[in-house]
Amino acid sequence: MDKTSHPYIPTLLDQLNEGEISRRDFLRKSTLLGLSAGAAYAMAGIIDPATQARAGDLPKGGNLRIGMRCMEIKDPHLADFAEKSNVIRQVCEYLTFTDRNNITHPYLLEKWDVSDDLKTWTLHIRKDVKWRDGRALNADDVVWNLKRVSDPKVGSSVLGLFTGYLVEEYDTGEKDDKGNPKKSSRLWSDKAIEKVDDSTVRLNLFSPQIAVAEHLFHYPMFILDPKDNGAFGPSANGTGPFEMVEYTVGKGAKYKARADYWGGAAHLDTFEFVDLGDNPGAGIAAMASKQVDGLSEADAVQINSMKAFPHVSVHKVETTQTIVMRMHPDVEQFKDKRVRQAMRHALDRDKIIQTVLLGAGTPAEDHHVAPSHPEYAALPKWPRDVEKAKKLMADAGHADGFELDLVTRPDPIWELNTTQAMAEQLKDIGIKANIKSLPSAQYWEVWTSAPFSLTAWGHRPLAIMTLGLAYRSNAAWNESHFSNAEFDKLLTQAEGILDPKERSKVMEKIELIMQDEGPIVQPFWRIFSTVMDKKVQGFELHPSQYIFAKDYAVASA
Amino acid sequence: MAIFVAKRLAMMLLTMVAASFLVFAVCEFTPGSVARKSLGPFATQEQVDFLTKKLRADDPLLVRYGRWAGVLLGIIPDPLQDPSTGLNFKDPRGAQYFGNFGYSTLNKLPVNDVIWNRLGNTAILAGLAFLLIVPLSIVFGILSGLKEGGVLDRLLSVICITFTSIPEFASGVFLVTLFVILWPVLPGTSPLDTEGGWSVPSQLVLPVAVLVIYDFGYVARMIRVSMIGVMEKPFIRTAVLKGMSTRQVVIGHALRNAMIAPFTVLLLQINFLISGVVVTELVFAYPGFGRLLLDASLFGDIATIEAATLITVAIAVTTQFVGDLGYMLLDPRIRLR
Structure with a gap:
């Protein structure tokens, strides 16, 4: 540990040694506090997955084809989709x-490096990174x-x-058509991003x-x-391991490995994405006839039909991807x-996981903090208890229940299926939810304004990221x-x-506030899955569906 | 003849104007703004408003329609290609030329860069299917129409009706299960490239088969009915009574007369094959016109939808014209006025 390390790191190490925090924590x-991941993994006494793949003797050369929109x-x-970012991810980096x-x-x-008050973040850019055109990556690029x-x-x-720490919202002084003041966003200071x-x-x-x-x-x-x-396009410059040589919307992308990549040339010579459209059957058919070596995502139903293929291996990872049924607490009901x-x-979570996800999920606890989040605190579980639920309904003056429109969307299909399973179980306590399934585009127009709806939330590594975005008073989402007020105060804390x-x-x-008076019912956390040909090596499924082709290799037949 | 062609062309233009305006108007009522769809759910309202302005999507319907028509005819340059919008839209053909279908908001490319390639792919699929549908349905139709209620008629009718009533997605999955999974002799998808280890012709077999299975039975049934009608006509009886062989009667007298009505049906299949192959293209991940149209419609990509509409109208009018010419050849009584 060098002298510039954050002063809190020795304390963390003590806590780890005394078993007060887990290795993952x-x-x-x-x-987070600036210790290199390699050093952190070494101190914690486990192998760094980032170096693990590199260390292995993966075969060189070959072409890999992955099916993806x-x-x-x-x-x-x-x-705005993981798929779009995957196309760019092979050429440009983070x-x-x-x-x-x-x-x-x-x-x-x-x-x-992070200051003690978490308000000054100093980013040290690698000096060995070269753009494909030969220029070195510099601070001006990052600032831009x-x-x-x-x-x-x-x-x-x-x-x-x-927004909220680098970007502030301000009043433009103009009014919109309805006479409300127009808001805009800007960096809070000229010095916010500083070279x-x-x-x-x-x-x-x-x-x-x-x-x-x-x-x-x-x-x-x-x-x-x-x-x-x-x-962006085939000619675009990048610091990444591949150069894009061809791109056709709705058809596919082709890449060629860069020999001069700063992180060492990729194992593969070439890499491809193949667009198989929206029909889940096409993914299965393409895997069956070995037209692709893997898919970017395969749901439980697809996996069930591909399990029997001798050349296919299934990959799974626990995510913090979820769906919440949320209610506006200002609505009468x-x-x-x-x-x-x-x-x-009212919810039987295991049953929902079985019927909707074919078992590919873990029960959630209605507070949007997942067991895999580092800040998770375990609370007693809430099993299905219809009697208790009915009594609560009666105490609240809804002994006869009520009927209300429940807004959701039809794709991906698991979202609609979850809605139906939950609505069915709510019937038992007298709540009749009339499912209104809107096309995705229309759904995103009303997702914050509908009084009763279901929304899927993507994977995020920290629970406070989601809580801050979704449940803080007046937050953007x-x-x-x-x-x-109490929740906001605790969250800031x-x-x-x-x-x-x-x-x-x-x-x-x-979590207790969320369970006591929070606005959501949350059935499960999803397990994300996909398939790869057994000849594909070095593949690790990322919970956000991200593809890093530089880490993968193919064994020659 | 010249007047006839001119009339047809005028009709086609009129249909195009009406259809294109209708599509514009209908898209007006479909939910969701293109700006919101482009930026995704997590963009702020302000960001969406900015893009809406840049795309000029907040102008009144008639203004946008007029602008679209002007760009198409090459009267005005495409305002979206103006570098000052910051949209980075650039068409190598320039911003102002006749036949400029504008910029696809879904693909962020000039429509002309995307649509012709896709149409070509679908034309290959449709053309091959049509080449098989015509002889198959004629043979089936004539054989079953020769003797209504006979054993051959019953047998062929069962085949035709069964095949026609299986929807494309079902026969697609069925064929994939048979020839891709259980007996792997064909590829399961048709991306039309050879890197996957399958030749392009092998990738065409299953989609063409699905289209033929779905369509030929229907056409054969039409030909059968027409054939039955003709076979009952007095001139056929005369021909039989004067001692002609069945073969001579069918080829010399019946066939030509029996083909007049089915000829229209056959030509209509071209329209169906071009714009109605969406399901087949989806099942086999075929990069065709139908899938493009589906994606564009779901996104509200008006420029692509309009281009597809105009192309389909043009194909429909052309086949109709070919149909008129065909009637003249088949039936000399039809005279041009």
Whole structure:
């Protein structure tokens, strides 16, 4: 450990040695505070997955084909699907990388330092990174990218993540058609993103933020060559292991490995994505006839039909991807918190997991904190108890139940199936939910305004990331209109606590508030799965569906 | 003849104007803004408003329709390609030329860069299917229409009706199970490249088979009915009574008369094959016109939908024209006015 390490790291190490925190907690916290992931893994006495793959003698050469939708990829900072980002991910890279254990590593960075108050983040850029055109990556490139995503005119969803510590909302002084003041966003200060020297960038935040490193791995947060001015395509420059040689929307992408890649040339010579469309059967058929070597995602039904193929291996990973049934507490039917409690008691989670996910899930506890999150505090489980639920309904004045529209969307199909399974179980306590399934596009227009609906939430490595986005009063994505001063206070407190033990104590209080009066019923956490041909080596399924072709290899037949 | 062609062309233009306007109007009522769909659910409202302005999607319907028509005819340059919008839309053909279908908001490419390739792929699929459907349905139709209610008629009718009533997605899955999984002799998808280890012709077998199975029975039934009608006509009886062989009667007298009505049906199959192959293309992941149209419709990509509409109208009118010419050849009584 060198002298520049964060002063809290020795304390963490003591806690690890005394068994007060888990290895995973140690890894998460120490890497967060700027310790290199390699050093952290070494201190914790386990093997770093990032070096594990490299260390093995993976075969060189060959071509790998993965089936995945190939949509437009004109502007990487606007990528709004994991699939789109996967196409770009082989060519352009991120400052950080969060692995499948939810541990964040430096990527284009050598390391980062955090001030004690979590308000100054110093990013040290690797000096050996070269763009494909031969130029070295420098601080100006990084500053340009960070500033670009912070411009509301560009339209990147990174802006939403930066809001609250780098980006502030302000009143433009104009009024919209309805006479409401128009709001806009901007960096809170000229010094918010600051170049220190050619390989150092400093982020000066106006409020503490613990998840900056995770945010830098948000899928559109690519580091692009400013020369390309945000545009992407086969000729685009990148620091990544591959060069894109061909791209046809709706058909596929082809890549060629770069021999001069800073991280050592990829195992593969070439790599391809093949667009198989939206029909799940096409993925199965393509695997059966070995037209692709793997799929970017395969659901439980697809896996069931492919299990019997002798050349196919199944990959699974636990995620913090979930779906929540959320209620607006300001709506007549849901005003009384006992109604919301009753709904949580009405659910038979194991049954839903079996019927909807064919077992590919773990039960959730209605507070949107997953057991795999480092800040999780275990609470007693809520098994199905219809009698108790009915009593709560009666106490709340809804002895005869009520009827209400429940908004959801038809794709992906597991979302609609979950809605139906939950609605069926709610019938037993007198709640009749009329399912209104809206096409995705229309659904996203009303997702925050419908009083009663289901929303899927993506994988995030920290629970406080989601809680801050979704349940803090007036947060940008607060779809449930939940507002609780005590919850907000505790969450802010939790976001500033480094000690995992202390932190999970606060999280316990937060989880209890969510279970007592929170706005959601949460059935499960999804297990994410896919298939690969057995000849594919070095493949590790990432919980966010991210593909890193540089780590994969194919054994020749 | 010249007047006839001119009339047809005028009709085609009129249909195109009406259809294109209808599509514009209908898209107006479909939910979800293109800007929201482009930016995804997690963009802020302000970001969506910015993009809506850049795409000029907030102008009134008539203004947008007029602008679209102007761009198509090459009267005005495409405003979306103006570098000042910051959209990075660039068409190598330039911003102003006749036949400029505009910029696809779904694919972020000029529509002309995407659509012709896809149409070509579908044309291959449809063409091969059509080449098989015509002889198969004619043979089946004539054989069963020769003797209504006979054993051959019953047998062929059962085959035709069974095949026609199996929807494409069902026969697709069935064929894949048989020839890809149980007896792996054919590829299960048709991405039309050879890197997957299968030749392009082998990738065409199953999708073409699905289309033929679904379609030929229906056409054969039409030919059968028409054949039965003709076989009951007095001139056939005369021909038989004067001692002609069945072969001579069928080929010399019946066939030509029996083909008039089915000829229209056959030509209609071309329209169906071009725009109705969505399901087959989805099942086999075939990069065709139908899948493009489906994606564009779900996204609300008006430029692509409009281009597809105009192309389909043009194909429909052309086949109709070919049909008129065909009637003249088949039946000399039909005269041009």
